Amino acid sequence: xxxxxxxxxxxxxxxxxxxLQTAADTGGTLLRMETFHPPHGPAEPYHxxxxxxxxxELISGSLCFxxxxxxxxxxxxxxxxxPQGVPHNFWNAGNDEAHAIQEFRPALKIEDFFTTYFTLxxxxxxxxxxxxxxxxxxxxxxxYDQEIQVMKPPRFIQKLLMWSLAPxxxxxxxxxxxx
Numbered sequence: 001x002x003x004x005x006x007x008x009x010x011x012x013x014x015x016x017x018x019x020l021q022t023a024a025d026t027g028g029t030l031l032r033m034e035t036f037h038p039p040h041g042p043a044e045p046y047h048x049x050x051x052x053x054x055x056x057e058l059i060s061g062s063l064c065f066x067x068x069x070x071x072x073x074x075x076x077x078x079x080x081x082x083p084q085g086v087p088h089n090f091w092n093a094g095n096d097e098a099h100a101i102q103e104f105r106p107a108l109k110i111e112d113f114f115t116t117y118f119t120l121x122x123x124x125x126x127x128x129x130x131x132x133x134x135x136x137x138x139x140x141x142x143x144y145d146q147e148i149q150v151m152k153p154p155r156f157i158q159k160l161l162m163w164s165l166a167p168x169x170x171x172x173x174x175x176x177x178x179x
Contacts, residue, residue, distance in 0.1 A: 001179060002111040012121035012130065014038035017114060023107035031107040033114075037063065037098040042130065043091035046151040052104045054082045056090070061098030065090045087151050112177050113144045119178040134161070135169030142166040143176025 002019045021032040057079035067088040092098045142162045
């Protein structure tokens with residue numbers, strides 16, 4: 001469970017996150033975090049937050065956002081607001097570390113999702129594309145389905161994977177939350 005002031009590091013991507021305000025701090029209304037993205041890091045998967053809106057304000061460096069298919073470079077002092085359900089991703093295409101403040105409203109369990117993925121990376125449980133094995137992936141997809149959904153594969157395939165593989169993954173001992 002994330003707490004205000006705690007920091008997580010992703011050893012695979014070099015990203016760092018400091019939790020500024022967690023769901024527990026805000027009665028579930030907000031997750032606010034300070035993030036650091038190394039230059040030329042991998043883009044995160046194109047995804048949506050079906051029930052959350054997000055905001056990213058750049059402190060230093062730059063990030064390239066793809067929102068609903070359109071790319072935008074966000075520079076220091078600028079912010080991007082992403083409504084719930086809008087496909088997006090981002091990456092640092094610059095030569096300097098990008099430093100940002102990110103927010104998610106409502107918080108839901110998104111802080112647990114970030115903690116889980118960073119922990120799996122640090123444990124060496126992700127492949128070169130940043131994905132866990134299919135059984136663990138299905139459990140994670142099911143656990144965080146209200147927080148985040150990737151755009152590929154198509155949604156009906158994702159639901160099929162969650163329905164068929166998640167119960168097997170759970171029987172194998174996989175869980176959706178790693179801290």
